[in-house]
Amino acid sequence: MALDHIVALVGGVGGAKLALGLAKILPPQHLTIIVNTADDFWHYGLRISPDLDTVMYNLAGMIDPINGWGLAGDTTITLDALRQDYGEETWFRLGDRDMATHLLRTMWWHEGVSLTEIVRRLSSRLGIEHTILPMTDYPVETIVETVTGERLVFQKYFVWERWQPVVKTLHYKGIESATMSQAVKQAIETADAILIAPSNPFLSIAPILAVPGLRDAVIARDVPRVAISPIIGGKAVKGPAAKLMAELGYTPSASAVAEYYGIIVNGFVYDAQDADLTVNTPRATTFDTFMQSDADKVALAQNILNWITDWD
């Protein structure tokens, strides 16, 4: 099977690792990365797109290798001034070099430029040749409703509360008015395979699939539609994926991830150490899915591409 156009649905840190692996193998015109934007928010008047930036900075080779987000070696002089000079609570890290991205995005946003075009401008100026697309040009906002009835905007839950509150349900505010951009629609319609990165299924992938029409557009494609489990040995590599699964009624495991994606996927990749698990997806395979080095990312991407190339 020719794989001339791979589409990957990705969130932040984990998804961006696979995106980087794919980008290091596939020529620019062979890969489209569709990124969650439901974590986007306004902060100090800046439009912040955490997942888009994580993907962009990964592909530009600028990512902070320690955190997995932000820019390597960045400082926080402005943030320190907000706290020390102006007494602000500075719970969300904004780097000084990173600030350039936020300024340009916010400036163009206020000028009425679409997020798709903003990402195109930013990534092309950073020398990125692969296509990165926001899941939608419309603002969508993940709201976390906790068991105590509190409703937290995503970054308050994720950064301020360090994802400690017990989640009852998630809302993607604004999603019903969001639409797929022409670019996203076309990418899915022309994909030779669709990969769902090992991102948080609820916080990163669910909002993408919730963009009206997107889930159906994916399912309608008779091509490999493969999710990669973010759960290894019952645990998330990073972040609240496992904790959240448990809170939402799933036993955290690769099997449960596969069950959650259901008919959206027809293939599933999970970690070799979970090989004894049963996965109810038409096709499934195991690889070493833990990505640390760039070589790990390339290896996993290559294994997945090789595997789906062999599908009849």
Added chain:
Amino acid sequence: MALDHIVALVGGVGGAKLALGLAKILPPQHLTIIVNTADDFWHYGLRISPDLDTVMYNLAGMIDPINGWGLAGDTTITLDALRQDYGEETWFRLGDRDMATHLLRTMWWHEGVSLTEIVRRLSSRLGIEHTILPMTDYPVETIVETVTGERLVFQKYFVWERWQPVVKTLHYKGIESATMSQAVKQAIETADAILIAPSNPFLSIAPILAVPGLRDAVIARDVPRVAISPIIGGKAVKGPAAKLMAELGYTPSASAVAEYYGIIVNGFVYDAQDADLTVNTPRATTFDTFMQSDADKVALAQNILNWITDWD
């Protein structure tokens, strides 16, 4: 004569020096500083108010003593990233610590907060107790029309072109729709003396006086209304004041400044080295007006206050 409330009209660097001298002498409730905002502009989506910041940073003791504007010891990491990562032309210096001010101002501006209230918030958080007021809450934009017919927005003329083009005329765009805030109106109406700082008469003071009703409100007050000459020995201490006077048909001198202010003032202060000049103002005196150290600023402020206290 009791001087319980001094109002100073000021621009940037030179005016801020006198404002600092006054603030070091007068208790907070005895001084109101009305600041030019016609240099304000949008830059990278940020609302920048150069003169307000210069006054604020002076009064907060944060000013860069070398440049006379910006923050002492500030860095430009964001600006460098705009240039190096994104290929932007970065002709207007934005410091990283300074950025905190621009972010807060811009955020509040977009929330619909008046500039008067923004300045109150910023300056009170910086520990400034004296009242700093923008000349108006409405956006006004100085447009510089050159002899070649070019029309430059102020910062392009001032920073980008380093005030080298020959000026034919100046426009204060938006001034006809601007109004005095209640705070500015009340300050002028209750002033026991009104000082016009040694700022650029055309670029800094003229826009303030051009706010509809403001010039008349000043003239209507039967109190000392004293301008301090920014021209010493035929030259500007800093910036284009002398060059601009010549281009606009005045011989650069303290006499010409006094002539320019005409009936707006009833008293005039100029430098001791210009003592041989004739000044056509009802009252006039000379002092050492060159301000370098804080002691210079306090001395000039004190000399002016002593002088007008002696008026009958």
